[in-house]
Each structure stands twice: as C-alpha cells, then as structure tokens.
Amino acid sequence: MEHKWRKLFSYYKPYKWLFISDMFFAVVGAAVTLVIPLIVRYITNQVTALPLNDAVQMVLRLGVLMIGLVLIEFVCNFYIAYYGHIMGAKIEYDMRNEIFAHYQKLSFAFYDNQKVGQLLSRVTNDLFDISELLHHGPEDVFISLIKMIGSFVILFQVNMPLTWVAFAFLPVMLVYAFYFNTKMKHAFKQNRAKIADINSQIEDNLSGIRVVKSFANEEIELKKFYKGNSKFVDAKKRSYLYMGGYNSGLGALTTLVTVVVLMAGGMFIARGTVNASDLITFLLYINNFTEPVKKLVNFTEQFQNGYSGYERFLEILDVEPDIRDGKDAVPVRNLRGDIKFEDVSFRYEDSTDKVLHHVSLDVKAGTYIALVGSSGAGKTTLCSLIPRFYDVTSGRITIDGIDIRHMRLKNLRDQIGIVQQDVYLFAGTVMDNIRYGRPDATDEEVIRAAKLANAHEFIMEMQDHYDTDIGQRGVKLSGGQKQRLSIARVFLKDPPILIFDEATSALDNESERVVQDSLERLAANRTTFVIAHRLSTIRNAEKILVLTEEGIQEEGTHEELLGINGIYAHLYQMQFRKEEAAAPS
Template identity: 70%
Template sequence: MDSDRDPEKNLSAYIDRNHALSLTCVHEQVAKADCECPLYFISNIIRGKYMRKNLKKLFSYYKPYMGIFVADMFFAFGAAAVSLVIPLVVRYITSEVVYWGSSQALHTIVQLGVFMLVLIAAQCYCNYFISNYGHVMGARIEYDMRAEIFSHYQKLSFRFYDDQKVGQLMSRITSDLFDITELLHHGPENIVISLIRIIGAFVIMINISPRLTLAAFALVPFMLVYAYVFNKKMKRAFRMNRVKIADINSQIEDNLSGIRVVKSFANEEIENEKFKKGNDGFLDAKKNSYRYMGGYNAGLTAFTTAITVVVMLSGGVMIARGKGNITDLITFLLYINVFTEPIKTLIDFTEQFQNGYSGFERFMEMISVIPDIKDAPDAQPMQEVKGNISFENVSFHYADSDQMVLNHVNLDVPAGEYVALVGSSGAGKTTLCSLIPRFYDVTGGTIRVDGQDIRNIKLSDLRNHIGIVQQDVYLFAGTILENIRYGKPDASREEVIRAAKEANAHEFIMNFPDGYDTDIGQRGVKLSGGQKQRLSIARVFLKNPPILIFDEATSALDNESEKVVQESLEILAKGRTTFVIAHRLSTIRNAQRILVLTENGIEESGTHAELLAKGGIYQKLCEMSNLS
C-alpha cells in the first residue's frame, strides 16, 4: 500500500508531530482521513493505547502518598462494612430478639444498641479520615501537578507562546487540575465503597431471600444501560464545557490586560458584546451538559423508587402466599438504600471521571509538548565570555510559514562593538537579535559566541551572559527593589541601588515616599514610560552581561525621557558587545557600525557618515527622518 494512503502510518505521524493529541482530535483526524480501510477500528486501537498510557501516568501521582492512599482505602472499606452490618443487626433484633423473654430481650437490645453506636462512631471516624486526609492527599497531588505544569511552561520557547492564549494556559493550571485531583481523591474511594456495598448487599440479600433479591436487582441492568447512554453524551458535553471556559478565561485575561486601551477608545460596550458571545457559548454548553445531568438525576430517582415499589409488591405477594415474612421485607427495604446509593455514586462517578479525565487529557497534551529549544546532551558552560558574535550563513523562517525572514546572513561582530540595525518593519531586525539568546533556533546556518556554536552552550549560561532592554518593558507586580533585583536575584540592596544610579533611576525612585520599597502596581502602572524603561536598564546593569540587545528601547518615549534613557543606554553599552534595533535613527548616529536590513538580508554596512556618502537605502531612511 502507498504510504500516503496508509491510514495507520498517517495517523501515527500525525500523533508524533503533535506529541499529545487529545482523543477527540484523533477521532477528528480519522474522520477526515482519505483511505479505504476500517479507520474506526484503527482509531480505537490508538485511543486505547493512549488512554492506557494516560491512566498509567495518572495513577503514578499516588506513588509519593501511597501510605495515605492505602489508609484512605482501608477506612473506605470500614465505612462500607458498617453500612452492611447495621441492617443485619436490625434483622436479628426483629426476627429473634423480640420473641425472647422481656427482660432478656431488653438486655440484648441495649447491648446491640451500644454495639451499633460503636459502629456509627467507627463509621464517623472513617468518613472523617476520608474527608480530611483524603482531601489533603488530593491537595498534595494537585500541588505536584501544578508545579510540574508550571515548570514545563517555563521550558517552552517563544515559538510555543506565539500560538497560545494566556487564558487557555491558565485554565489548564487551575480549573482542570481541581477536577483532576477531585477524581484522584474521590474516585478510588467511591469505587471501593460502592462495590463493597453493592456486592456485600447482594451476597447478604441472596442468602436471605433469592426471590426478593431477584426483584431488587431486576431493574439494575436497565439502570446501568441508562447510565451508559448518558455517559457518552456527557463526555462530549463536558469536553465542550472545558473549551468554552478556557475561551472565556482567555478573553477576560485579554480584556483586563488591555483595559486602558478599552477605556481610551470608550469601547466598553464592544468588549461587553465580545464577552457576551463567549459567555453565551459557555451557557449553551452548560445547558447541554445540565440537560444530560438532569436526565441522570431524574432517571436515577425514578429507578430507585421503582426498585422500592417492586420489592414492596414482591414481598407483599410472597407474604400473602406464605413464602416470606415481614422481617425479610423490612431487611430488604433497609438494604435498598445500601445498594442503590452506591449505584448512584457510581453513576455520579462517571460524571466525575469525565470531568477529571478530560482535564487530565488536556494536562497531558500540555506536559507532552516537547520544548523545541533545549540543551543539547553535550551542552557546555560558558567560560570567560568576551562577546565575539558571528552569523555564518544564517537563515530563519517561522514554523507556520515557509517565507524566509532571514536568508543566508553572514556577520561578524567583534567583542565590544556597538552595532545598530535599521530597516523597514518586517526586515528581520528583531528576529536576528532573538536568535542570539536562542529564543528561536536558526533553520539554517550557525551562530557562534566566542567561536562556540550557541546550540552547544547551556541555555542558562548563554542567556545569563546576554542583557536585553525591550521597547515593551515588562515589570512584575511588587516593589521597585524586587523588579531591579530580577536581574540578579541574590543581589544585595547596595548592589541594586548602585545599578539604579548607573541607570539614572535613583533620583526618581527616591522621590517616592517608600523609595525602593514602593509598590509599582500590575505591570508598573504607577510609573511613566521613561521610569519603567530606566528600571529595566537598571536590571541589566545589575546583571552585568558582556552582550547587550536594545530592541527599540526608546521609540515609545517622549524627547525628554528619550534623552535620559539614551544616556543610560550609552553608559551601559561601554565595553560590551551591543546590538541596537533602532526606530529613531537619531539614537544610533554614533554607532560604530550600522547595518541596513531588507528582505534580501544585510544590504548596507558602515558608519553613519559612510552610509550617507553612499547615497543608498540608509540615506533615504535619514531623509524620511529629517536626519543628516
């Protein structure tokens, strides 16, 4: 068979490319595949394979807490056993004890009453242990999983985040994990308690009266079929719920992050309408799932009542015909709740399983994404970095596009040189600089630092020796001190202050009542653009790297702020290998070398004066900027 027509090969390749397909996506791919083989059978094989793999991974989270888990199961067994014993004691009292002499019967009933109180106390403690320590176990598992996925987020590259929504990623680390751990905590104990009660009740009842047992369990198969039918529908509904709530989270995060833009354009109503569409979609998905849940609950209640009625009628007929007695009927009526309640629990477990497992599928989809930029097995640390950088026949294009952003670029930058990059938007200036710290990997060629291929250098070492000042400064919620110290987490307060002085930031910082302990708000909203930029420069001063990248660091500032920030940048750049992406050409006229980038690569190279003398692209850019 031609490989292009081989569904199994196509499907396997599809899974390998995506690393972590959800089962829903597998079925969608199968449905779309163009071949003549029984694809549904193949999809089920793959579905089973991945489900087994996922469940094995899911159960592995119990391993550190196996002691608590075993204790939880033990007390679950105890709670179930008590519920089976009490109806037997009641049957013994009603069938035997009440017919004894009054004094002996009274004495025995009191003893049995004390015994049942002890059983109730034991059951109470069992339920307490399950609810308390079992939930703590679930919380610890949730803690471990949250730490795992957050750590994994830190390993993923810019390429991954280019295609993601923050709200979607947040959903996987919050609501998904809660449902997963609820399943991991309640799932096993619910199954243990339910099976013990159902099987135990069945064994006890069949030994008392096989006919009444048959009557009591006659409707159970229909109940299970009913549950199975709704189970398939609920799985689809719950998965859609997750997609919708993740969309809403993403939309809320987007709105709140850009709330100042929203208000500046007075577009609150537009945002409300956008949110209403997403919220309506979520409500429709919820309505759909609640319709199935309503059918579950209504049907279950009807079955439970019907079982009671069947037992009552069957028992009445048997008593009337002299083939039964009232004691057995009372016992059976007590046991109806004992085995119908766990049936309800098992049915509810299907809902819990759908919630938890669909969340775990999404969790595994994310965990299984392989970072495309990581340390090579033989990656080496950097020793005594000078800052010589060379691009050797470097090409690059983004994963979702075949169009080259950089094409066969060759460039040598000696240590300590100040290089400026200019050119039209989209020429690849930011991309070229993003390749140096390996935010993206080259698709062709090699970049070397001090003669060493950066792909053979430990990522942490490489990035620790590169300082970046961007146009869009990101400051974290917290104090000024904490934000500057981000450049060197173990820096002393004196080192932070020295870095702030070098960045021309100390004066404005001390004008705040709390100085370096001033809380700057979310993303530094309490600071001006120039102040935020100087804090970002102070971070780099504190880091003290030999290689610098300034990505249009002053283009969004007013003239006064630009002058102060530019002065800070010039001080910072002394003695370091520096790349400056320039929007305002006035800021780079003193650069040792200016590179003019176009879609064809580096078109021109030289000093400001040399490039003006050539009368080429740079001269035209200067004329457009009224710079000579």
C-alpha cells in the same frame, strides 16, 4: 497506551501508604453499612423471641455495638474525605510542578504557536479534573461494588425472590442515569463555553474602556453584553432541565423500589414465604444498592474529564524542548563578547521562507552595533539568535570562538542583557523587579543599579520608595519609568553583551533623552546590538548594519552610509522630514 497508564499510576507511588489506607477505610466504611441491617434483622428475628430481661440486655449490647459501628463509619468517612483529598492535592501539586517546570524548558518557537489561556488551563482545570479522578475514582468504584455485590449476596441469602424484585430496577436506573448524565454533560459544556464568551467580552470591554468612553458607546457595549448574557441564561435553563430530570428521576426510582419491595414483601408475608424482619432488612438495604448507581454514573463522567485532561497534560510533556543543552555543552564564564555570525540562515519552523539569508558578521568585543531596516527584515530575529531564543537553520554563531550551541544555555544567557521596547515588569515592589536581574544582589547593589539607570530619583519620590508596589505589569508607572527599571535590572546583571530592541521607540522625547542617556551609560565597554527605530539615536554607533529581506545590504558609520546615498540615507531623510514636519512651528 500502556505507557500512559503506567505513568498515571506512578503518581500514586510517593503516597502509596496514603492510598492503601484510604482504600482500607473505604472498605471498612462500606462494610459497616452492610453489617448494621444484619444486626437489625437479628434483633427482629431472634432477640424479640427471648425472655424480656434477656431481650433488653441483648438489645442494649447490640445498641452499643451499632453505636460503635456508627463511630467507625464516621472515622472512615472523615479519613476518606480529608486524607483522600490531601492525597489528591499532593498528586495535583506534583503534576503542576512537573508541567510548570516543563513550560520553563520550552523555547520561543513553542510559545509562538500557543495561547496563554490554553496553557494556563492545563495547569488549573485539567489538573483539577485529573486529581479528582485519581482521588475519587478508585474509592467510588470500590465502595460502589462492595455495597452492590455485598447487598445482593446478603439479600439473596435472606430471600431470593424478593432480591430479584429489588434488583430488577437496577438496569432501568443505570440506563436512565447514563442518558440524563450524557445530556447534562453536553449542557454544562455549553455553559462553560458561554461563560468563556462572557469573560472574553468583559475583558475586551474593560481593556478597551477608554475607546468605549471616547466614542460614547456604552449603550452599544451594554446591548452586546445583554445579548451574550441572555444566551448564557438559555444554556443554564437547558442544563437545569436535565439536572432536574436526573435528580428527580433517580429519586423517584429509588422510592419506587421501596414501594415495589413493600408491595411484593406484603404479598410474600401474606403467603407465609417472607417474615416481617426480612422485609425490614430489605428496606434497610435499598439505599445500599441504589446509591452506588449514582456514584458509578458520576465516575464515568469523572473518568472522561480526568482522562481527557490527563491526555492534554501528556501532550505538553511530550513536547520536546527544541533548544536545550547538548551532551558536549560546556560551562562558560566572563566572556569578552567577540561575536561572529558565520553564513547564518534562519527560518521559523512553520515557514518555508527564510528570514535571514547567509549572514556573515564579525563583531569585536566592546563594539556598538546598530541594526536598521524595514519591518520584517529580520533585525529582532538576528538578535534573538544570539541568546538562542531560536537556533540557526544553517551556519553557526560563536562567542569568543565557541559555538553558542556548545555552551550551557543558562551560562550563555547569563552573559547577555536584553532591554526591549515592551517592558515586562512583574507584580511586586520596585526592589523585587530590579533584583530580578540578579536575585542574590544586596539592597545596596540594587540601589546602585537604579542610580546608574537614572531611576533612583523617581523611585525616591514614590510613597514607599523601593518598597512601592508597582501593580500588575507596572501599571502604576509611566513608559519611561518602566524602561529605566528594566535598564536597572540589566545594570545589576552586569553582562558583557547587550541587546537593545527598539528600547526608546514608544517614549516621548523627554523620556527618550533620559532613557537614551541610561542606555549609553550601560553600553560603555560592552558588545552592544541596538535595533533602532529612530535613526537619530544611533548616529554615534561604531557600525550600522542595514538589513533587508536579502540580508545585510549596507554597513558603515552614520556619515559613511549617508555618503553612499543608499537605503540608509533614504530612510534617514524620510524620518528627518517627518520629525521636521511634526515639530511645533
């Protein structure tokens, strides 16, 4: 717990002078609101008893003083509102950088068990709540305590009985405010849940709009949406009921304090124990000790939201990256691409079953290796071990005789190019997406990579050529075009080791031929692993490995494996018959 608080306060350190100045102006602003009613009391008590000319001069002087105090209060409140929020935004900026940088260090194993929406929430909603707490929390508590304690001390000296009458309402106001605040908190939580359901429903509908329209089910979707939307309105009604009770109740109690103080003050004046100027002073101070009640109650909610957000923030920071550079990691450059699997076994951390069992494999530099087998046999997993997306459970993998766990992670991955079936393109231009393969590449190098990937021709047919915006995830491109851009990225990277993960399985025949030509051109003289879906695309592989749940069951060339008439031959014949049946007669 102490560590959490120490870390939380450490975020103030770079902005300590901003924090100190913010607190200073908060104190000065609160003090001004306490001083002005005392000046009014002095005028009504002392100045009105002076001769007319003296009284007028004194009122003018005190009026100028009060105007000056109002200007000071304005400056203080502006400083708190502007620079205080700037400090909060800077702290939020630092924390967001910290958590985003940490996200980049975490491995696939972490992301396999997480929802992107939840991770995004830590960077947005949680950090906003934390920054609001760190900015407003100390400031609100400080100002509220100064106003409440200051008002009580001043009024106690003015008239003790009337002070007890005025402050008798504070416990009632606190209990009332806490009760309705708790109710509002639960109601608003329900609101957030309902709006999250609606957002999810809208996203689901819009993502599947083609299915909706193909089944002509627009009416059904509207009914589902109306139902969810009605629940949201019902939740809103409940939250507004509590909000109405909170605001109107506290407003009524504040007015009631004024009424009771007036009644009690009137009786005390009639008895001669209070004069009119003291009663006026009390009325001016009422807002000074009732307004802080709202601030303190709001602070409790702010603290709950901010601190729970902070704990969720720490939960992520406390996750240690399971794949990182070891102390003995060495930089590597210009690897040849000799890859060895030495008795490698692997299982996912939440699974007791091994995906790979004692796999041993020796791949010489420049060799073209194809991996085939049924789904779940471990083809993608085996390839994911090479760039250390996951670490082996036992055994080891070496490249050029060096254990990959002893290489610097960035250097290792710089030597490997991956082309996947599900291509991810970033929002931006064609040029930006190809240059992602090597951010320091020149325009000429990007264009050369596009030509090698058979992408230049279709790029030049686009409206703005290489400056064409491709939309979110490349929505404006076909599957074959996306794939060729991803291949161009790898051409630009120019690594000695390649991994093709079913790169053509989702393409039509014509696109597949173009992409396959690009892939073969890319694979020349590089160590290449191909996870094959269509066996016809790997006939020329120098070695084909057949994986099952028991490990590598068969290996050889296409002709050798057909000659064995085993698993590969069976898979090939099945696929050949399917393609033959699907071909137009």
